[in-house]
Amino acid sequence: MLRNPTTLTRRFLVALGGDRRGNVIVPFAFLLPVFLAMTGLGFEGxxxxxxxxxMQNAADAAALAAATNATSSYDKEAKAVAAQYGFVDGTNNVVVTxxxxxxxxxxxxxxxxxNIKAPVRLIFAQLVGYTGDTKVGTAAAQLVTAQAVASQATAPRSYCLVGLASSGASQAIRTNGAPKADLTGCSVxxxxDAQCNGHDLKATYGDAAGTSSGCGATQTSKVKPITDPYVGLASNIPPDPCSSYAQIPAKKSGTPLPSSNKLxxxxxxGGNQTICGDLQLTGDVTLTGSDLVLVIQNGQLDTNGYTxxxxxGAAATIVFSGDNSGSYTHAPTGGGTIDIAAPTSGAWSGVAMYQDPDLTSGVDVxxxxxxxxxxxxxxxxxxHASVTFSGAVNKSSNGQSCxxxxxxxxxxxxxxxILSTGGCAKAGLNMPQNQVPSRGKLVA
Incomplete structure (x- = not known):
């Protein structure tokens, strides 16, 4: 039996209206572009x-390299390091400043x-209307930046040889060929300036407030000048009790030294012992007292071929003091041997030989x-002495290697x-130190 088409149509529409399968398709179709845009924006972010x-890692590393370099080539150093991270100045719109x-x-x-700047092209962000703050060609892009600031750190360094240059000497450390010189384990x-021609002295570091050239396996120029760490010890020198100062006669016919000036x-x-004028050895001398301070006023120590x-268990400090008048020699002389260990404690701890810093003449060695x-x-x-360092200095027979x-x-x-080093702490001596440039450190 044929049914009424109108009735069939009505029944179909009623059935369709009651069917809930697929009722999210239409809303999903409207939300799909928004979902894709947000997902893409997340990936892009x-x-x-x-x-x-x-970029920040590159900036940090580049700033540290620049501060460590700390020379006129710091710029090249920084940009070379940034390039190792893939940020090459002037390439792919990258700018490194x-x-x-x-x-x-x-x-x-x-x-x-x-400072590193580089644009990142936008793709998905444009779906939500964001067009960035710059362009790469005609394409929208976002400019990404990173910045780092570093300074050159310092580290303490100890020295075995120090040239104070208080006289204004242009080269406080120098040598003109020293093929057998050996300052292994020592820094200068x-x-x-420090100028060593033909040989680095085997020194570990050669530092200079001016230019360091050839001195030391590692040479550092433009170091902050070192402050004299021992000038204050002069306050420990006892007052001068002498009324006259005996001198070794220049000729045999001259007035001989008194017995008080011979040893x-x-x-x-022990304690403070003062010699007025020159002290001359007339035989080998063994000092057995502890913490002896032997003060030679306006005189020399003439070993005279003896030791x-x-x-x-004994210790001694030899102090040269006096004034700058006359023709006094305030230094060790003679062809013998000085074999002494400094005290390991007290006012003169670690000091074997000390020239009064007020002395400026008759002090050269x-x-x-x-x-x-x-x-x-x-x-x-x-x-204040100009010193020619010629011999091999060993430790004392009864002392540490310092x-x-x-x-x-x-x-x-x-x-x-210097044949032995490394025992200054046990010898009671605080070695001279200076703060020298080290690696860079980030400060911002």
Whole structure:
């Protein structure tokens, strides 16, 4: 039987209206573009973040490299490091900007900055109407930036030889060929230039407030001048009790030294002992007292071919004091041996030989370590002396392996060497130190 078409149509529409299968298709069709845009924007945001992080890592590394370099080539150093991270200045719209005069947080006096900029093209963000803040060609892009600021850190360094250059000596450490010189384990510091021709002295570091050239396996120029760390010890020198100063006669017909200015044999001195004028050895001398301070006022220590030494358990500091009048020599002389260990405690701890910093004449030493031979544990302080360092300095027979010399300027000859180092802490000596440039550190 044929049914009424109108009835069939009505029934179909009623059935269709009651069928809920697929009722989300239409709303989903409207929301799909929004869903895709948000998902794409999330991926794009993650890409921006990754790019920014990579860029920040590059800026940090580049700033550290610039501060560590700290020379006129800091710019090339920084850009080379940034390139290793994939950010090459002038390529793919990347801009790397550097400065060696960036604003520093409190503390550093000079800071180095690196700024990296690069555009990231936009794709999905445009679906929600965001067109970025720049363009790559005609394409929309977002400019991503990163910046880092670093300063050059410093680290303490100890020295065995220091040239103070208080006289204005242009080269406080120098040598003109020293093929046998051996300062292994020792570092040297000049408050002006350090110039070593033909041999690095086997020194670990050669530092200079001016230019360091050839001195040390590692050479550092433009280091902050070192401050004299021992000048204050002069306050420990006892007052001068002398009314006259005996001198070794220039000729045999001259007035001989009195017995009080001659020394030989075993001497059990302790505390402060003052000699008025020259002190001359007339035989080998063994000092057995503890913490002896032997003060030679307006005179020299003439070893006269003999040995002066500290016995086991004994210690001595030889002090040269007086004034700058007359023709006094305030230094060790003679062809013998000085074999002394400095005290390990007290006011003169670690000090084996000390020239009064008020002395400026008669203080030079022409053959340090050679005439007389030096077997010394401790500091030799000659702040206004021009010293020619010729011999091999060993530790004292009864002391630690420690030798430090501080002078106005030092010339090192071919045989100048320090045979033992490394025991200054046990010897009671605080070695001279300076803050020297180290690796860079981030400050912003």
């Amino acid at each position: 993650a890409h921006w973040y990754q790019t920014e992080q990579s 550097t400065s060696n005069s960036a604003a520093c947080p409190s503390g550093p006096s000079q800071c180095y900055s690196v 510091m000049s408050n002006t 030989s044999g075993t001497v059990n001195w 002066i030494k500290t016995a086991s 022409s053959a340090a370590g050679n005439s007389p031979t030096w077997d010394i544990t401790g500091l030799v302080y000659l702040p 030798f430090v010399m501080v002078a106005d300027n030092i010339t090192i000859n071919g045989t100048g060497s």
